[in-house]
Amino acid sequence: MQAVLLLSVTVSGIVGTMCGCVSSMPALMEFYNATNGLTWAQSNGWGSADCNVSWFGVTCTLNEFDGSSRITEVNLTSNNLGGSLTESLVNLTRLQSLLLGSNHISGTLPAKWRMFDFLYQLDVSSNNLYGSIPSNWASVELSLVDFSRNSFNGSLAESFSNNILSIDFSDNQITGSLPTSWASFADICYLSVRRNNLEGTLPESWKTMGTNGSGLVLILSYNHIGGSLPGNWSQLTMIKELRLDHNNLHGPLPESWSTMESHVFFSLVLDSNPIRTTLPSSWKPSPAGGTLTIFDFVAVLSLANCSLYGTLPVSWTFPSIDV
Ligand SMILES: *[C@@H]1O[C@H](CO)[C@@H](O)[C@H](O)[C@H]1NC(C)=O
Ligand SMILES: *[C@@H]1O[C@H](CO)[C@@H](O)[C@H](O)[C@H]1NC(C)=O
Ligand SMILES: *[C@@H]1O[C@H](CO)[C@@H](O)[C@H](O)[C@H]1NC(C)=O
Ligand SMILES: *[C@@H]1O[C@H](CO)[C@@H](O)[C@H](O)[C@H]1NC(C)=O
Numbered sequence: 001m002q003a004v005l006l007l008s009v010t011v012s013g014i015v016g017t018m019c020g021c022v023s024s025m026p027a028l029m030e031f032y033n034a035t036n037g038l039t040w041a042q043s044n045g046w047g048s049a050d051c052n053v054s055w056f057g058v059t060c061t062l063n064e065f066d067g068s069s070r071i072t073e074v075n076l077t078s079n080n081l082g083g084s085l086t087e088s089l090v091n092l093t094r095l096q097s098l099l100l101g102s103n104h105i106s107g108t109l110p111a112k113w114r115m116f117d118f119l120y121q122l123d124v125s126s127n128n129l130y131g132s133i134p135s136n137w138a139s140v141e142l143s144l145v146d147f148s149r150n151s152f153n154g155s156l157a158e159s160f161s162n163n164i165l166s167i168d169f170s171d172n173q174i175t176g177s178l179p180t181s182w183a184s185f186a187d188i189c190y191l192s193v194r195r196n197n198l199e200g201t202l203p204e205s206w207k208t209m210g211t212n213g214s215g216l217v218l219i220l221s222y223n224h225i226g227g228s229l230p231g232n233w234s235q236l237t238m239i240k241e242l243r244l245d246h247n248n249l250h251g252p253l254p255e256s257w258s259t260m261e262s263h264v265f266f267s268l269v270l271d272s273n274p275i276r277t278t279l280p281s282s283w284k285p286s287p288a289g290g291t292l293t294i295f296d297f298v299a300v301l302s303l304a305n306c307s308l309y310g311t312l313p314v315s316w317t318f319p320s321i322d323v
């Protein structure tokens with residue numbers, strides 16, 4: 001994930017002790033019990049009856065407009081959590097950031113977690129979670145989700161949050177196909193479903209993905225996606241990096257992609273697909289002073305193991321080419 005995505009959540013007020021957040025303690029303690037709190041690496045303050053003692057990883061924030069205090073962040077990253085997740089954590093209704101990555105939590109993600117109204121960032125990466133990733137998240141703020149390196153095994157949800165900026169579902173066992181509806185992710189800048197069991201084809205509709213973002217990294221590598229390369233993806237104007245390697249994609253390489261005008265660095269990786277085709281004649285740099293074409297932007301083009309035949313046009317002078 002990129003540093004630019006980690007811009008902080010807007011919270012008002014100051015970070016205080018647990019005193020304004022006493023009503024959230026039962027839900028936190030239920031979570032503590034269910035995830036083997038006694039064996040956490042750090043649990044300073046947890047369960048303390050004195051609300052002036054802060055709890056490790058928990059942020060209780062005072063809202064200066066209405067004087068109320070709410071838990072806004074729980075960060076227990078890499079803290080030796082085990083057991084399973086608790087449904088009642090949704091009782092922390094103002095939670096914006098829930099970071100539980102790099103632990104040993106198993107079981108499923110509680111379907112009720114869709115009901116978090118203000119969730120902005122959810123990280124459960126590197127655990128032992130399985131089952132489906134819930135769809136229809138209530139929070140319109142949900143922007144950064146990391147479910148990578150688990151054993152999630154359902155299919156990808158048609159409907160997610162349309163304000164999404166970054167999705168990492170890589171290294172799971174997700175099946176089914178890429179949802180055409182994800183074309184509506186206008187602001188997205190990072191989407192990875194690398195190393196899953198996805199099949200089906202590349203949705204033409206995705207040509208609008210990321211149009212309002214700051215540059216899109218799309219990683220679909222190591223799945224079983226078939227079909228052809230959609231000519232319409234030449235309209236993916238914000239594409240920065242496109243990785244389609246290790247799939248079942250067939251040619252041809254679309255002539256139209258030569259007009260793919262990216263404002264940003266562009267890298268195209270197509271290794272290890274059964275593409276057997278010639279390189280389109282349009283895929284070559286234009287003469288100096290001419291109109292810019294795709295390859296004025298491409299810094300890396302990798303087509304290794306793609307059964308290309310024919311010869312490269314002599315005019316090809318990429319910084320890096322791997323065929
Ligand atoms: C969570 O909220 C529900 C509904 O308000 C309530 O019934 C339940 O007791 C709460 N659980 C905890 C652990 O706070
Ligand atoms: C946590 O576990 C302890 C010991 O088993 C039990 O006494 C306590 O009621 C539990 N608390 C919650 C909130 O589940
Ligand atoms: C918390 O600290 C404040 C200010 O020091 C004090 O007035 C209050 O009594 C303390 N609360 C508890 C439960 O100890
Ligand atoms: C969460 O906690 C981890 C480990 O304590 C820390 O490295 C990381 O910076 C924290 N993240 C945030 C967003 O506070």
Ligand SMILES: *[C@@H]1O[C@H](CO)[C@@H](O)[C@H](O)[C@H]1NC(C)=O
Nearest residue numbers: 130131132151152153154155
């Ligand atoms: C997902 O994995 C769980 C646990 O291994 C299993 O019970 C369930 O049937 C699997 N679901 C699918 C759709 O494969």
Ligand SMILES: *[C@@H]1O[C@H](CO)[C@@H](O)[C@H](O)[C@H]1NC(C)=O
Nearest residue numbers: 183184185186187208211212
């Ligand atoms: C992109 O941004 C423009 C201007 O802010 C807006 O009118 C348009 O609806 C946005 N497109 C999408 C798909 O959200």
Ligand SMILES: *[C@@H]1O[C@H](CO)[C@@H](O)[C@H](O)[C@H]1NC(C)=O
Nearest residue numbers: 204205207230231232233235
């Ligand atoms: C490309 O997109 C247009 C407009 O959405 C559509 O009419 C057309 O069928 C699509 N496919 C191709 C191959 O042009």
Ligand SMILES: *[C@@H]1O[C@H](CO)[C@@H](O)[C@H](O)[C@H]1NC(C)=O
Nearest residue numbers: 247271272273274275305306
């Ligand atoms: C080359 O691609 C084929 C599929 O087209 C794949 O089966 C094979 O494993 C790939 N070879 C390497 C070295 O990646």
